[in-house]
Amino acid sequence: xxxxxxxxxxxxxxxxxxxxxxxxxxxxxxxxxxxxxxxxxxxxxxxxxxxxxxxxxxxxxxxxxxxxxxxxxxxxxxxxxxxxxxxxxxxxxxxxxxxxxxxxxxxxxxxxxxxxxxxxxxxxxxxxxxxxxxxxxxxxxxxxxxxxxxxxxxxxxxxxxxxxxxxxxxxxxxxxxxxxxxxxxxxxxxxxxxxxxxxxxxxxxxxxxxxxxxxxxxxxxxxxxxxxxxxxxxxxxxxxxxxxxxxxxxxxxxxxxxxxxxxxxxxxxxxxxxxxxxxxxxxxxxxxxxxxxxxxxxxxxxxxxxxxxxxxxxxxxxxxxxxxxxxxxxxxxxxxxxxxx
Amino acid sequence: xxxxxxxxxxxxxxxxxxxxxxxxxxxxxxxxxxxxxxxxxxxxxxxxxxxxxxxxxxxxxxxxxxxxxxxxxxxxxxxxxxxxxxxxxxxxxxxxxxxxxxxxxxxxxxxxxxxxxxxxxxxxxxxxxxxxxxxxxxxxxxxxxxxxxxxxxxxxxxxxxxxxxxxxxxxxxxxxxxxxxxxxxxxxxxxxxxxxxxxxxxxxxxxxxxxxxxxxxxxxxxxxxxxxxxxxxxxxxxxxxxxxxxxxxxxxxxxxxxxxxxxxxxxxxxxxxxxxxxxxxxxxxxxxxxxxxxxxxxxxxxxxxxxxxxxxxxxxxxxxxxxxxxxxxxxxxxxxxxxxxxxxxxxxxxxxxxxxxxxxxxxxxxxxxxxxxxxxxxxxxxxxxxxxxxxxxxxxxxxxxxxxxxxxxxxxxxxxxxxxxxxxxxxxxxxxxxxxxxxxxxxxxxxx
Numbered sequence: 173x174x175x176x177x178x179x180x181x182x183x184x185x186x187x188x189x190x191x192x193x194x195x196x197x198x199x200x201x202x203x204x205x206x207x208x209x210x211x212x213x214x215x216x217x218x219x220x221x222x223x224x225x226x227x228x229x230x231x232x233x234x235x236x237x238x239x240x241x242x243x244x245x246x247x248x249x250x251x252x253x254x255x256x257x258x259x260x261x262x263x264x265x266x267x268x269x270x271x272x273x274x275x276x277x278x279x280x281x282x283x284x285x286x287x288x289x290x291x292x293x294x295x296x297x298x299x300x301x302x303x304x305x306x307x308x309x310x311x312x313x314x315x316x317x318x319x320x321x322x323x324x325x326x327x328x329x330x331x332x333x334x335x336x337x338x339x340x341x342x343x344x345x346x347x348x349x350x351x352x353x354x355x356x357x358x359x360x361x362x363x364x365x366x367x368x369x370x371x372x373x374x375x376x377x378x379x380x381x382x383x384x385x386x387x388x389x390x391x392x393x394x395x396x397x398x399x400x401x402x403x404x405x406x407x408x409x410x411x412x413x414x415x416x417x418x419x420x421x422x423x424x425x426x427x428x429x430x431x432x433x434x435x436x437x438x439x440x441x442x443x444x445x446x447x448x449x450x451x452x453x454x455x456x457x458x459x460x461x462x463x464x465x466x467x468x469x470x471x472x473x474x475x476x477x478x479x480x481x482x483x484x485x486x487x488x489x490x491x492x493x494x495x496x497x498x499x500x501x502x503x504x505x506x507x508x509x510x511x512x513x
Numbered sequence: 514x515x516x517x518x519x520x521x522x523x524x525x526x527x528x529x530x531x532x533x534x535x536x537x538x539x540x541x542x543x544x545x546x547x548x549x550x551x552x553x554x555x556x557x558x559x560x561x562x563x564x565x566x567x568x569x570x571x572x573x574x575x576x577x578x579x580x581x582x583x584x585x586x587x588x589x590x591x592x593x594x595x596x597x598x599x600x601x602x603x604x605x606x607x608x609x610x611x612x613x614x615x616x617x618x619x620x621x622x623x624x625x626x627x628x629x630x631x632x633x634x635x636x637x638x639x640x641x642x643x644x645x646x647x648x649x650x651x652x653x654x655x656x657x658x659x660x661x662x663x664x665x666x667x668x669x670x671x672x673x674x675x676x677x678x679x680x681x682x683x684x685x686x687x688x689x690x691x692x693x694x695x696x697x698x699x700x701x702x703x704x705x706x707x708x709x710x711x712x713x714x715x716x717x718x719x720x721x722x723x724x725x726x727x728x729x730x731x732x733x734x735x736x737x738x739x740x741x742x743x744x745x746x747x748x749x750x751x752x753x754x755x756x757x758x759x760x761x762x763x764x765x766x767x768x769x770x771x772x773x774x775x776x777x778x779x780x781x782x783x784x785x786x787x788x789x790x791x792x793x794x795x796x797x798x799x800x801x802x803x804x805x806x807x808x809x810x811x812x813x814x815x816x817x818x819x820x821x822x823x824x825x826x827x828x829x830x831x832x833x834x835x836x837x838x839x840x841x842x843x844x845x846x847x848x849x850x851x852x853x854x855x856x857x858x859x860x861x862x863x864x865x866x867x868x869x870x871x872x873x874x875x876x877x878x879x880x881x882x883x884x885x886x887x888x889x890x891x892x893x894x895x896x897x898x899x900x901x902x903x904x905x906x907x908x909x910x911x912x913x914x915x916x917x918x919x920x921x922x923x924x925x926x927x928x929x930x931x932x933x934x935x936x937x938x939x940x941x942x943x944x945x946x947x948x949x950x951x952x953x954x955x956x957x958x959x960x961x
Contacts, residue, residue, distance in 0.1 A: 241955070242959070243956065244596050244600045246960060330714075351778060351779070352929070434782075438918070439921060442925030442926050445929075463915075463916065
């Protein structure tokens with residue numbers, strides 16, 4: 173679409189010696205187009221190279237590894253066909269970790285979106301100190317996950333943590349927070365700790381909604397709840413949809429349970445409590461402890477396919493539930509017209 | 514958007530060029546990593562960069578560079594990174610590792626340099642001067658302790674020897690352990706129970722820690738002291754169902770259940786024993802003589818610290834070493850001569866003498882034993898106990914088919930649930946056998 177726009181805007185018509193308007197010399201047009209092409213490729217090039225080196229090549233290499241019994245070190249590894257993939261679907265530990273990951277995703281994605289939206293609505297109100305409150309709520313999201321996890325481990329340590337110290341003040345027995353059955357709740361709280369990210373995106377969406385719509389609704393007698401459900405939510409649905417998709421992908425790939433485990437090092441993978449032993453923990457276990465590079469690569473490829481499938485399902489389910497203020501197709505047509513193409 | 518046909522670049526060509534550039538880069542990377550593995554003689558003073566993967570506190574980089582006339586590049590130890598570098602055939606020149614557990618694993622994968630020719634020529638590191646612990650760095654393809662020498666220990670400990678704090682014993686009105694006779698594990702557990710201090714479900718002072726070097730090593734040593742072995746003779750399986758291993762496992766379950774010290778259920782939040790011991794929150798720690806180096810840094814703790822012999826589960830008194838931490842040279846190192854120069858300086862030069870005098874473990878050269886510190890009362894006591902313990906030193910063989918951390922990982926997965934549900938030791942043994950043997954079998958399958 174921009175091609176047409178720039179083509180029209182680019183060169184003023186060249187006058188012929190006779191004074192009659194002439195078409196642009198083909199050589200100059202080609203030169204301009206070539207320059208534009210070079211500019212495009214110069215900007216896109218680093219990304220394409222990065223994609224090839226850091227995404228396409230590792231993906232291909234991992235795919236090849238997934239058909240071997242490689243331990244990453246020995247020269248004796250051999251081709252095992254689909255054996256690793258067959259094991260993925262028959263290994264009870266893999267299936268259990270996959271199920272736990274599904275439950276974790278189903279719990280945390282709605283929770284973070286609802287909590288983030290709630291906070292966004294709250295800090296979108298005209299209250300005193302709004303800027304400060306927004307900053308304070310967003311601050312935890314700025315802390316790197318490793319830092320947040322270390323803090324959580326210190327807070328929830330059974331023998332020296334602040335959480336049990338607090339219980340101690342009330343003469344209540346301390347709990348082993350980082351072990352089962354409490355560990356999963358600590359993980360969920362840690363996930364919610366970073367809800368500021370969701371809040372800030374929802375806030376941006378809220379501020380994009382024209383105030384006139386709410387004013388008109390109020391004039392028509394709509395209650396605040398009606399205004400929220402009939403105006404805010406539909407207009408915010410593309411933002412929510414974006415958060416659902418990215419939230420699901422992030423949750424399926426999370427390895428945060430290792431960071432809050434009792435021994436957050438590669439050798440401590442085994443110490444991750446069973447309830448927090450999500451799919452990526454199982455993958456790390458196979459890679460780093462088991463030395464099973466072939467099988468772990470198969471696990472990652474299966475996860476990759478699951479993520480694609482889940483994303484497609486979410487897109488399918490979202491039809492009719494997500495409202496765009498500007499139709500994408502319509503926007504394209506409009507832009508073309510404006511560009512004069 | 515279409516690019517004119519006369520343009521010199523189209524999408525397809527662009528992608529082709531990108532792929533070619535990437536391929537060229539990858540190929541040049543491969544070319545750079547090709548080496549005949551001989552080490553050559555390219556270690557010119559000041560121009561060679563020696564890459565060392567070790568803990569920062571293990572090496573004074575500036576002193577190393579100055580003494581050796583080499584540029585030293587330091588890498589933080591990271592098993593995943595090491596594996597990646599080894600797989601890419603661009604490993605560090607010198608790598609920190611455990612002779613007891615890493616040597617068979619890497620040697621079986623043909624990743625280590627045979628150092629026998631270097632030892633044969635060396636005037637600094639003579640084979641006759643090597644402490645027997647260095648045999649843990651030997652592997653002949655089927656067992657540890659024989660065959661080519663692949664590395665050397667920087668120092669070592671008989672790791673089940675107990676450091677204890679006399680002030681915590683006195684506070685609990687408990688008699689101090691003997692300096693000559695080993696405790697039985699039953700007595701040790703009883704002492705731990707008497708020394709632990711709790712409040713409202715929390716342990717304020719640990720009575721004992723036997724898991725400082727991992728639960729698997731502890732079980733290995735306990736089983737050996739009961740007269741058995743966890744590993745089968747060919748090292749291709751474990752058996753926790755044997756009477757000796759089962760006895761060790763029962764004790765470990767009892768220790769974990771008693772909650773008197775760090776365990777797989779409640780690991781030490783400090784990461785290792787020293788900060789806890791220093792803070793007066795651990796009465797006994799099975800860390801061996803090496804721990805004395807840390808104790809030396811705090812005179813107040815040194816005053817109340819004493820060493821006791823390794824406890825025994827049976828009648829065959831042994832005192833094993835689970836570490837023999839030292840260095841090895843990867844087979845694909847580009848600077849083997851420089852790496853050996855580093856070996857001679859680090860293991861036979863000033864750093865070795867400093868470590869020996871500082872109490873950081875028993876020196877790995879017999880000639881340096883006389884430098885072990887005896888100035889302070891705790892040092893003298895520790896030296897005397899250690900002197901008696903040498904007679905019971907026993908190297909334990911480790912499997913080449915799985916890494917120790919993986920076997921520790923299985924214990925961490927199985928034990929917490931078993932303790933919580935009160936599963937019998939026999940069933941726990943069966944589960945450990947099943948999971949560990951599956952892991953070992955897969956490792957064996959790769960090695961062929």
